[in-house]
Amino acid sequence: MDFRLTDEQQLLKKSVREFAETEIAPHVMDWDEAQHFDDELVPKMAALGLMGIQFPEAYGGSAMSALDYCLCTEEIARVDPAVALTMVAHNGLCSAHIFLFGTDAQRQRYIPPLVRGEIMGAWGLTEPTAGSDAAGTRTVAVRDGDSWVLNGAKTFTTNGGCGGVMVAMAVTDRSRGNRGISAFIIERGTRGMSPGKKENKLGMRASDTSEVVFQDCRIPLDHLCGEEGQGFVNAMQVLDAGRIGIAALSVGLAQGAYEAARRYALERRQFGQPIAAFQATQFKMADMATRIEAARLLTYRAAHLKDQGQRTTRQSAEAKLFASETAVRVAEECVQIHGGYGFVKDYPAEKFYRDVKLLTIGEGTSEIQRLVIARQLLA
Numbered sequence: 123m124d125f126r127l128t129d130e131q132q133l134l135k136k137s138v139r140e141f142a143e144t145e146i147a148p149h150v151m152d153w154d155e156a157q158h159f160d161d162e163l164v165p166k167m168a169a170l171g172l173m174g175i176q177f178p179e180a181y182g183g184s185a186m187s188a189l190d191y192c193l194c195t196e197e198i199a200r201v202d203p204a205v206a207l208t209m210v211a212h213n214g215l216c217s218a219h220i221f222l223f224g225t226d227a228q229r230q231r232y233i234p235p236l237v238r239g240e241i242m243g244a245w246g247l248t249e250p251t252a253g254s255d256a257a258g259t260r261t262v263a264v265r266d267g268d269s270w271v272l273n274g275a276k277t278f279t280t281n282g283g284c285g286g287v288m289v290a291m292a293v294t295d296r297s298r299g300n301r302g303i304s305a306f307i308i309e310r311g312t313r314g315m316s317p318g319k320k321e322n323k324l325g326m327r328a329s330d331t332s333e334v335v336f337q338d339c340r341i342p343l344d345h346l347c348g349e350e351g352q353g354f355v356n357a358m359q360v361l362d363a364g365r366i367g368i369a370a371l372s373v374g375l376a377q378g379a380y381e382a383a384r385r386y387a388l389e390r391r392q393f394g395q396p397i398a399a400f401q402a403t404q405f406k407m408a409d410m411a412t413r414i415e416a417a418r419l420l421t422y423r424a425a426h427l428k429d430q431g432q433r434t435t436r437q438s439a440e441a442k443l444f445a446s447e448t449a450v451r452v453a454e455e456c457v458q459i460h461g462g463y464g465f466v467k468d469y470p471a472e473k474f475y476r477d478v479k480l481l482t483i484g485e486g487t488s489e490i491q492r493l494v495i496a497r498q499l500l501a
Contacts (some may be wrong), residue, residue, distance in 0.1 A: 125422075135197060137194070138172070138194050138198065139200070141166070142197055142198050142201040146198070146201050146205055150201065150202045150328075150473070151467065151473070152200070153204070154204065154473060155327075156328075157320075157328065159204070159208055162182065163205070164242065167209065168237070168239030171183075173209070177217065177233055177237050181221075181233040182214060182233070182234045186348075187425070187429045188426070188428040189422060189425040189429060191214075191367065192369075192425050193427065195209065195367055196370050196377065197374065198374065198498055199372075199374025199375045199377075200375070202328065203325075203371060203378075203477040203478070203481075204326045204327060204328035205329070207373060207484075208281060208329045209369065211243070211244070211280035211281055211329075212242055212243045212281060214364040215243070215245035215280075215360060216287065217232075217233060217236045217237070218363060219245060219347065219356065220233060220234055220236075220243075220287075220307065220347060222359070223305065223358070224307070224348070227344070228307060228344075228347065232307065235286070236287070241285070241286025241287055242286055243281060243286070243287055243289075244281040244282050244287070246261075246279050246289070246291065246397065247357055248276060248279070249277055254486070254489070254490050256291075256357070257303070259289065259291055259292065259293055259391075260293070261276065261291070261336060262274060262293045262294075262393065263294050263306060266340075267345070269341060269342060269475075270337065270340070270341050270343060271314075271338055271340050272290070272292055272306065272314070272339040272341065273338060274292065274336050275333055275335045275336065276333065279331065279332055279333065282331065282332030284330045285310060287308070288291060288307070288310070288315075288334065289307055289308075290305070290306055290336075291304070291305055291306075291353045291354060291357055292304060292305075292336075292353070294353075297396070298351060300354045300355070301352075301354070302351055302431050303351070303353045304346060304349075304351060305347040305348050305352075305357065306341060306347060306353075307341075307348070308336075308339065312341060313340065314339030314340060317332050318333030318334060319332065319340045323482060324479065325473070325476030325479065326477050329446040347349060361485055362433070363438065365438040366438050366441060366442070368442050368485050369421040369438070369444075369445040369446070370425075372417065372421075372442070372443050373414060373418045375474060376414045376417065376445070376483070378470070378474060379456040379474040379475075379478075380407075380414060380452055382456055382471055382474065383455065383460070384398075384407060384455040386399070397459070406458070406459060410451075410452045411453055416444065417441070417445035417449075418443065420437075420441040420444050423437060423441070424440070424441040428472065435494065435498055436499070439470035439495050439498075440489055440495055442486070443492065446478075449478050449481055450479065453471075453478040456475070
């Protein structure tokens with residue numbers, strides 16, 4: 123087993139890090155305070171290949187591997203997890219769903235503008251009454267002549283207010299349970315589709331999270347994405363891969379928090395010496411670094427298996443569970459090492475701490491990850 127990155131991967135990692143430090147780092151707190159994602163960042167990310175990381179060159183994508191995707195996500199999240207979240211939702215949810223399950227015509231129509239960053243992608247599964255129980259979807263789609271008519275609402279939708287195209291799940295046959303849910307592609311501006319409440323969040327504030335409402339929203343029959351009744355099944359497959367992205371985001375956030383804590387520990391002096399000289403701080407740093415590396419290896423393993431074409435349901439859940447909970451612990455220790463300064467916005471510790479909690483909730487809570495893992499182990 124060779125754990126070394128190739129020369130190309132080292133260059134990719136360096137390029138994305140330089141981009142994040144130059145184009146994102148100077149604006150992190152301004153975007154966070156304003157709850158604003160800068161649209162001007164999107165074409166810059168697209169030029170670097172970050173809006174179509176794993177899609178084939180035939181569609182304008184970067185044709186990178188799942189491991190490359192993790193490297194890119196880590197480096198963005200290390201600087202601003204909110205930007206990384208926007209990127210991951212665009213790549214790993216909306217675009218991935220269309221690419222994996224859409225028709226050739228749908229791929230040709232939507233994937234190129236998505237990877238060029240001309241439009242942002244959103245993905246709607248969660249509803250006000252359907253969170254972990256995603257099968258409890260209430261949004262309905264009824265066939266009416268040459269159209270589908272959607273009614274309902276999606277909540278906690280990343281890019282919900284700014285997405286140019288959205289993949290949303292809706293019930294087409296209530297009697298069939300999970301097998302009666304289908305996926306649909308809805309373009310921004312479609313009559314009957316409107317952004318609802320924009321959430322005022324604890325963290326990840328620069329990433330748009332909104333409600334999306336459908337009121338007699340009429341779309342053509344050919345906007346069904348995948349087979350009718352397979353939407354929920356396909357969504358679970360999308361989440362298997364999407365959780366690798368969240369795991370990588372967690373690793374990146376944890377790395378950023380660790381580096382912030384390390385800088386502060388080396389600079390801050392108490393009792394005549396840097397606090398890094400005290401064993402209490404040293405033990406914290408050692409535990410943080412070890413857990414981050416373990417989370418990184420779990421994430422890379424899941425990505426490697428995906429690149430080999432293997433099913434990753436358990437491995438993705440393990441990576442997402444461990445990496446997200448590791449990130450929470452590292453972000454907490456980062457605040458603790460900063461002491462009182464960890465509680466104010468002059469230092470990055472408090473933002474990492476606010477941002478991190480979403481990672482144990484989004485794309486399946488920690489409790490759901492444990493359920494997925496247990497079912498795989500005991501099947």
